[in-house]
Every structure is written in C-alpha cells, then in structure tokens.
Amino acid sequence: MTSWSDRIDEVWADASGEEVGDEIIARIDALAAERGEDDGRAEFERAGARDSAGRPEEAVELYRRALELGLDEDHRSQAIVQLASSLRNLGRFDEALALIEGERERAGAGPYRDAIAAVHALTLASAGRPAEGLSVALLALVPHLPRYHRSMTAYAREIADADT
Structure with missing residues (x-):
C-alpha cells in the first residue's frame, strides 16, 4: 500500500x-x-x-x-515560508516580516534559507522598502556566485541603506 x-x-x-x-x-x-x-x-x-x-x-x-x-522540522520551515507569503499577499507586511525574520534567525543555513530570503525580499518590496528587499535578494545570491563575494556583499549592504 x-x-x-x-x-x-x-x-x-x-x-x-x-x-x-x-x-x-x-x-x-x-x-x-x-x-x-x-x-x-x-x-x-x-x-x-x-x-x-x-x-x-x-x-x-x-x-x-x-x-x-x-x-517536523522540514514542514515547519515550509509552513513559516508559506504563511509569511500568504500574509504578504494579504497586505499584512509587519506580521509577515516578523515571521520570516524570526525564521531566518532560527533556520540559519538550513535548506530553506534561499526560500526564506526570497519571501523576505518580496515582503520588504511590497511593504515599500524595495532597496532593502533587493539587498536581501542579493545577499542570498552571493554564496551561489563563482566570484565577487566581497564586492557584491558590500554593494548589497550599501543598497539597503537607500530605504532608511
């Protein structure tokens, strides 16, 4: 069966x-x-x-x-990512950000780190903080680049300051 x-x-x-x-x-x-x-x-x-x-x-x-x-741990992370995404879709940005930022800290370098970053970036952009969202997306991309880690990290951090 x-x-x-x-x-x-x-x-x-x-x-x-x-x-x-x-x-x-x-x-x-x-x-x-x-x-x-x-x-x-x-x-x-x-x-x-x-x-x-x-x-x-x-x-x-x-x-x-x-x-x-x-x-279980795998489905818990998925549930947080999907819940935060649903909250973003409903315009409940503060709730979504609190959830996804908490999960980012808790999950660290786990298997859902890129999904967490993607929802985080989208939520920041939807909340009127697009430069900060771009920064989060770039920082998530940096480990996948063959080179330029230091410079891209610096650029991403510089861009984040544009929303503040």
Missing part, C-alpha cells in the same frame, strides 16, 4: 502545471481527514491547497493551526 505522504505527493504532482482548484482541495482534504483534524501535517497540506488555489485568508488560519499542532 502507498504511504500517506506518497499519496499527498501524487496529488501535488497531478496539480503541477495547472491551476489548483476545488478538485485538488477536495483530494487533499480527503487525505487529511484520514489523519484527523489534530494532525499538524494534515492541516499543513490543507493550508497549502488553499494557498495554491489563491485563498490566502483560509490558508493563514490553517498554517497557524498546523504550527500550533506541531510539524
């Missing part, structure tokens, strides 16, 4: 490249129901389905519940 996680992955694979709608939400909800409403991972998947369907208001509540119920 296929594991629950594999079946969730199948739904997401089926949704790849298409707009997520009621059918995908229903499939995720059916799988989530197998685990019950007190399961953080199930609530996380339900949140992600609504987020992908352009329903950030519904997603925010479910992400918060998933985090409250508890998630």
